[in-house]
Amino acid sequence: MALNPGKRAFPMTSIRSILATWALAVPAAATAQSIPVAPMAAPPQAGAIPLGTGGVAEMPPESWFTLAGRPTVRNVATATLLPVLPDKANATGAAVVIAAGGGFVMESMEAEAMKPARWLADHGIAAFVLKYRLDPTPAPMEAFKQAALARFAAAAAAGAKGGASVAAPPAALADAQAAMRLVRAQTTRWGVDPRRVAYMGFSAGAIMGIDLVKAAAPGTTPDLFAAIYPAMAPTPVPAGAPPLFVAVASDDELFGKQGYGLPESWRRAGGAVELHVYERGGHGFGFDGKPGTTSAGWNAALLGWLGAHGWLTK
Structure with missing residues (x-):
């Protein structure tokens, strides 16, 4: 099944945007052959x-490959949750479910x-890596690259200048909900406080998290x-939404023209917000941030925020 550009096009402002998501620096006119994939x-x-x-029909x-040396997976048909647990002597009892990005056609694992x-485990927090179901892509790598570029080019042509937000595919959202329920159901097994998940x-994993909060299904709200x-982009936020931490670069190629509607929506709904906007870093700066920019320090801010909410103490 080839990618269908009109099915659930991920909003991109240019082909360069999706390549930035993959942490690749290539010209906007790049062909599929120029993308270093192994x-x-x-x-x-x-x-x-x-x-x-x-x-997934x-x-x-399932296929694994590297993009700029980063292990990535596509064609995920079976969702899994991988526990990465801290040393018991250092465990705080807090937990975090993690979902990578990749436009719902791949995951940067x-x-x-x-x-x-x-x-997180090094800091005493139980981590759970969610590998969620994705949209199908062609099995041959060259066909995948061509189809992916066609999909993102079509989305770019649509030109979402500050456009509305997007929704996670229903299967991916269901996987996130199942992950949250499982962690809370197995608290004794993993030494997790069900009130600190x-x-x-x-x-894309963050988009899925927004939908997770909005759906507010029993036992799934973080x-x-x-x-x-x-x-x-602005979005409806339910009352009682959890505290929100946002890290984003002002030159984000995908969402930089949307302003700050998401945190503003959260505030208007009465939710607590911590917003970090870095001058440079683009989209997809990863856990380490983009070298040579202040985005490289974002995870230190995350650690302080987790500590302020009691995730670093027993």
Whole structure:
């Protein structure tokens, strides 16, 4: 099944925007052949727990590859949750479910999932990496690259200048909800306080987190929500929304023209907001931030915010 540009086009302002999401610096006129992609074997995923949320019709086999050296996965048909737990002596009892970005056609599993998970565990916080279901893409790598560029080019042509936000695919949202329920249901197993389960999402993963809060299904609303370069358009926010942390660059190629509608919507609904806007960094600066810019310090701000809400103490 090829990507359908009109099906659920992820709003991009240029082809360069999606390449920035992949942390690649290439000209806007780049062809699919210029994108440095290399196939890789699926990494060990021992301990990953199937969420039992179902499959995806017409899905080719799951495929792992590197983009700029970053392990990435596509064609995910079975959602899983991988616990990355702290040393018991240092565990605080707090937890964070993590969802990477990738436009709902891939997931940046190292830079936006495993790396922050290990960092959280080092600080005593139980981390849970969500590998959620994606839209199908063509199995051959060259066909995938061509189809992905066609999809993003079509979205760019639509020209969402400060346009409305987007919604997560229903399957991905259901996976996030299942992940939140599972962590809270297995608190004894993992030593987690069910009242201290946060959610952190990057780009598409952050969009999914916004929808997670808006859906407010029983047992699925996070106690804290960290949105890293999310869609920034205004959106309805329910009463009782959790404290929100946002880290974004002012030169974000995807959402930089949307202003600050997301945190403003949160404030108007009575929710607490911490907003960090970095002068430069673009979209997709990852857990380490973009070298040479102040976005490289964003995770220190996140740590302070988590500490202020009691995630670093027992």
